[in-house]
Amino acid sequence: MEVKTPHIKAFPYEEFRDNETLEELSRQLNEGGANVVVSKLDDLINWGRSNSLWSLTFATSCCGIEFMSIGCARYDFARFGFEVTRNSPRQADLIMCAGTITNKMAPVLKRLYEQMAAPKYVVAVGGCAISGGPFKKSYHVLQGIDKIIPVDVYIPGCPPRPEALLYGMIQLQRKVKVEKFFGGANHKEKNPHPLVIDFKGMAKEKLEEVKKFIKKEIDNTWK
């Protein structure tokens, strides 16, 4: 039983750009092989997940207006199951980062991302979120959100047209479909906050305290 190429209704496989990344992803997953029962369940769950992607309403600038446009009657992303937007990161599946992220906003974005429950996805919308866009040279603009959080889909444009946004979201759907929900998930991230302790110049009492803490942590892990 293998992870197959994802099928999107009314959008032939050959018409997508960049099928290679997806094929590489499924090849990596298939290397391990999979249990027949589990992968059947995977298919079912991924079918559900990919057709009900809930996004966090996170718009900082122009691209946010285009995000509103695709929610409305003309472009209507409810056709694909994206229509539920959440104001709380805890209930959202993905962040559509629509707009420039500045140095002052970057810690906030990082926090929002960390507050989301896994599996979670990030879509970088527009030139600013991808690389800083026209404001790249500025003293206060983050040069691409992939510097602070992992990005799944990039949608270029300034701002991208609604059609481009929809295409990007469908690409994300395909990515969700090529995933193992049980077992070898390929969307598991490494611990974002490795514990770094600087022992240099630490007072003796403090050092003892830290040692005790580490011992306790290790004990807890092994229990």
Place this chain on the structure above:
Amino acid sequence: MEVKVIEYKVFEQEVQALKAKGFDYLRNLTGADFLEEGLGCVYQFENTKTTENVNLKVLAEKVGEEYILPSISELYAIADFYEREVYDFLGIIFLGHPDMRRLYLRNDFVGFPLRKDYDMSETNPSNQMPEDDEKDSDFTCEYTLDEEGNLRRTEKCLWMPEDYVINIGPQHPATHGVMRYQTSLDGEVIKKIDVHAGYIHRGVEKLCELGTYQQTLAFTDRFDYLSANQNRHALCMAIEQGLGVEVTDRIKYIRTIMDELQRLDSHLLYFSCCAQDLGALTAFLYGMRDREHVLNVMEETTGGRLIQNWNRIGGVQADIDPNFVANCHLLINYLRPFFKEYHDVFGGNVIFEQRFKNVGVLSKEDAISYGCTGGTGRASNWHCDVRKRHPYAAYDKVEFDEITFTGCDSYDRYRVRIEEMEQSLRIIEQLIDNIPAGDFYVKQKPIIKVPEGMYYASVEGSRGEFGAMLISDGGKNPYRVHFRSMGLPLVAVMDHVCKGEKIADLIAISASLDYVVPDIDR
């Protein structure tokens, strides 16, 4: 632009005299680094009765290492925010200002980016992303001079110990972007709002100084993306004014029509967002549906949906589309009947009226003092339309009414927008069949050098007066560009308007004020 240079010592008296003479509107305040002369500010005052303008330039005095100027925030309420902006970017300390904190940048930011000696390289730690969250300070400070002429800093607490302070934003669906309000409450009633801007401050004014004149244009579209054409129009006019370029009538007509289409686009979105913020999803969809028709007309000519990149120095990018005239007629016929529908479905609704009537009252005097132009000012019966005050483009050739109301509340701010849309259609109707023949572009040199001087041009944007202030030293880069934001006065007034209102009305008031955050932060 005529600028009167005055001495530091007589500055305060001069401003007091101006205010007594009826110059009650502080139009713009530009801080700049004049290199050998030191730091200074250019103040623009307007008499709202006679539309007469006075511009003052004053250089800051040096005390030790610091530059100082007297604060005029007691005379003009909006000077409070403008002076904080100048302090933030240039480090001029305003004596007697009650709240001398940074407005846009983090309070641990080192340096003043708009000074000419600011290090823009990537190695400067100030330009790098901070690792930690911003630590909020509950304290602010005031600077005064003691008898010996030394600076004295007095710390003041922003909040009382019994205050219950809640934080709204920066990630909040109803703040129209990334705006943050620290709100102190007494039960449900708002006692004070502390505005934290700058979450989308992109440093455009510094970027303008680094680029050529043509390169500055693209930034303006991305301030207030709902007045993209108008913003760019203002900067183009300022540069053309400097170059002494006289554009043809055809250009003026096309620009005017495009500005009005953009206004329709913005006001339709305003209607939608008002509905959305108050929970009326149907009306939101109706507004967005009709907005697409306006975008279609613009797109067919300019190629851009939201951001058009259409004006350029000396004209527009290309001639209008052959179908443009017919499309505009179709649009006018399509939109006209819908204003009644909006009223039936949303504006005349009892729930809506109760949420908006007598909520967020802003008197005319306060509107002028806070510099709240646009629909907000006109709802407070202030005749502040730039199209009437200082006609530009083809606005002197058309007939239209300046919509004003006397209710001063949120409901009137909403009504101004709806009726202005009808006026926009009226303006387009008068111009569209009479676009004169001629060039759509007056040829410019590839390298533009604006003669030394100061130039200011303003347009009526979708939500107020948008101005572009250009200081040129004759080189191929602008020496200093400052934009008069439409939204900054609107958030500055939030504290004043919301005081005594319920917390649930904060969302309704901010929806009715209609600010766009990237325009505030620039």
